Amino acid sequence: MPQPDHISKLGVPDPGTLDDDLQVLWRKCVEKLGFVPNVFSTYSLKPKRLRNFMAMYNEIMLSESGLSKLEREMIAVVVSSANRCYYCLVAHGAAVRQLSGDPELGEMMALNYRVARLDDRQRAMLDYAWKMTTTPNLVEDADRDGLRAVGLMNDDIFDLSETVAFFNLSNRMASASDMMPNREYHKTVRS
Numbered sequence: 001m002p003q004p005d006h007i008s009k010l011g012v013p014d015p016g017t018l019d020d021d022l023q024v025l026w027r028k029c030v031e032k033l034g035f036v037p038n039v040f041s042t043y044s045l046k047p048k049r050l051r052n053f054m055a056m057y058n059e060i061m062l063s064e065s066g067l068s069k070l071e072r073e074m075i076a077v078v079v080s081s082a083n084r085c086y087y088c089l090v091a092h093g094a095a096v097r098q099l100s101g102d103p104e105l106g107e108m109m110a111l112n113y114r115v116a117r118l119d120d121r122q123r124a125m126l127d128y129a130w131k132m133t134t135t136p137n138l139v140e141d142a143d144r145d146g147l148r149a150v151g152l153m154n155d156d157i158f159d160l161s162e163t164v165a166f167f168n169l170s171n172r173m174a175s176a177s178d179m180m181p182n183r184e185y186h187k188t189v190r191s
């Protein structure tokens with residue numbers, strides 16, 4: 001049974017009515033990915049917020065960091081698993097599969113990251129991401145000290161925490177709008 005056909009239950013504007021810069025972005029997405037991510041379509045309801053969302057996403061997920069791109073995507077999936085965010089589980093699970101070349105890793109991150117063979121650093125980061133998502137009020141010095149013990153520096157802990165926080169926001173917006181992932185994500189690196 002396929003997922004529902006809508007992009008967002010809050011509706012999305014006709015791409016032809018978007019500002020010129022966003023129309024350019026839509027064309028670039030189609031050229032590079034073959035589609036426009038539904039998160040962009042959903043956020044295009046508020047163009048200024050879409051621009052802010054993209055700027056923050058790019059800074060958190062693509063800028064220089066002591067965390068690898070794969071690690072940041074793994075964090076996104078673990079946060080989304082805790083929040084049961086369908087959109088982000090599918091989209092970022094595909095990114096984990098693609099970046100790792102491992103079709104099983106994305107599924108393990110989505111369903112139960114604890115079954116994955118991870119190094120101590122990754123395990124500590126993902127445990128922290130889970131705790132920050134499910135019980136943020138219980139995070140304490142011992143958690144930060146545990147991250148330092150596996151080699152994370154304060155800048156890395158900041159990046160980790162900001163990634164967790166960003167995906168908690170993103171998950172809640174995806175759930176609030178009943179945002180559906182692009183079907184193309186389902187097919188990424190499956191064998």
